[in-house]
Amino acid sequence: MIRSRAQQIARGLCQIMGRELLKGNNKTIIRPPTQTRQTPQHPWSSSSSVRTISMLHWPFTQPRDFSLPNTSWDSDMRQLYEHYNSMCEVDTEDGGKKWGPWRRLPSYNRSLKYATGGVYLSKIIHSKARLFTRSIKEQGAAFEYVMFVNKEEQKCVCVFQAGHLLEGPPGMVHGGAIATMIDTVIGTHATYLSGPVMTANLNINYCSPIPLGSTVLLTSSLDKEEGRKTFLSSQVTSTDGTKLHTEATGLFVSVTMGHLVGA
Numbered sequence: 001m002i003r004s005r006a007q008q009i010a011r012g013l014c015q016i017m018g019r020e021l022l023k024g025n026n027k028t029i030i031r032p033p034t035q036t037r038q039t040p041q042h043p044w045s046s047s048s049s050v051r052t053i054s055m056l057h058w059p060f061t062q063p064r065d066f067s068l069p070n071t072s073w074d075s076d077m078r079q080l081y082e083h084y085n086s087m088c089e090v091d092t093e094d095g096g097k098k099w100g101p102w103r104r105l106p107s108y109n110r111s112l113k114y115a116t117g118g119v120y121l122s123k124i125i126h127s128k129a130r131l132f133t134r135s136i137k138e139q140g141a142a143f144e145y146v147m148f149v150n151k152e153e154q155k156c157v158c159v160f161q162a163g164h165l166l167e168g169p170p171g172m173v174h175g176g177a178i179a180t181m182i183d184t185v186i187g188t189h190a191t192y193l194s195g196p197v198m199t200a201n202l203n204i205n206y207c208s209p210i211p212l213g214s215t216v217l218l219t220s221s222l223d224k225e226e227g228r229k230t231f232l233s234s235q236v237t238s239t240d241g242t243k244l245h246t247e248a249t250g251l252f253v254s255v256t257m258g259h260l261v262g263a
């Protein structure tokens with residue numbers, strides 16, 4: 001079958017990102033047909049389902065998932081990670097496991113680095129481009145974050161630890177870094193809900209500074225969908241939710257995959 005360049009790229013993106021993000025309502029779980037496990041396999045986890053596929057027909061090697069805990073995470077970050085992660089899979093009455101209401105979204109520093117083959121993909125594969133928030137190698141130095149999505153409630157949360165390279169005012173996080181994280185969280189949430197989108201509008205109120213090195217909670221919720229337009233709002237709070245640091249609204253417009261990759 002002959003595919004257009006945009007179709008090939010879309011296919012590659014879907015494969016490496018897991019089908020769920022680009023088609024949020026698709027319940028397909030990428031899993032080999034012979035797989036029989038009691039533990040549910042999250043399409044977004046760097047779990048054995050992905051590894052199993054790579055041993056069969058998977059054209060990609062395993063990328064590093066930046067949303068997994070590392071030694072730079074402070075206790076707040078770890079506790080919140082554990083809290084939401086524990087709601088990704090829950091116990092059943094017969095002692096097994098089933099999916100819970102939340103999904104952890106894995107996070108890579110680029111989409112197509114790990115693809116092999118595909119003449120139309122090679123330009124992107126060989127590019128030096130990296131996802132901005134995952135481009136600093138030193139763990140804990142800049143953006144440490146993990147996102148979880150709740151499909152039923154149409155909500156997304158992100159636990160974010162702001163590293164020392166994100167300084168704006170002395171000892172505080174740069175407003176541009178906060179905007180980046182808000183765009184990332186609501187942009188990812190919009191993509192999960194609506195497929196490929198671009199940020200058309202972002203409004204931010206900075207209410208109280210975020211101390212450098214601290215962990216905060218970002219939430220994203222769907223306000224409304226109108227044709228190609230997805231409206232979301234976001235809040236950045238202290239981890240216990242008592243202090244409001246930032247609030248924002250965003251408009252995301254659905255685009256074709258060709259628009260997104262300039263095909």
Ligand SMILES: CCCCC/C=C\C/C=C\C/C=C\C/C=C\CCCC(=O)SCCNC(=O)CCNC(=O)[C@H](O)C(C)(C)COP(=O)(O)OP(=O)(O)OC[C@H]1O[C@@H](n2cnc3c(N)ncnc32)[C@H](O)[C@@H]1OP(=O)(O)O
Binds near residue numbers: 254
């Ligand atoms: C989110 C990324 C998706 C990636 C998908 C791929 C893989 C997914 C994997 C992982 C996701 C990972 C990370 C996500 C991380 C970060 C997210 C970052 C997102 C960005 O950082 S992205 C860069 C900044 N972003 C731009 O660089 C956009 C430049 N821009 C344009 O590319 C066009 O401008 C576009 C496409 C926005 C619209 O253009 P267009 O021609 O397609 O559509 P058109 O203009 O007709 O607008 C249609 C309707 O939206 C209304 N509308 C438009 N703009 C408006 C505005 N500003 N205010 C109010 N309403 C507006 C119109 O009024 C009309 O409304 P109506 O239909 O009611 O008349």
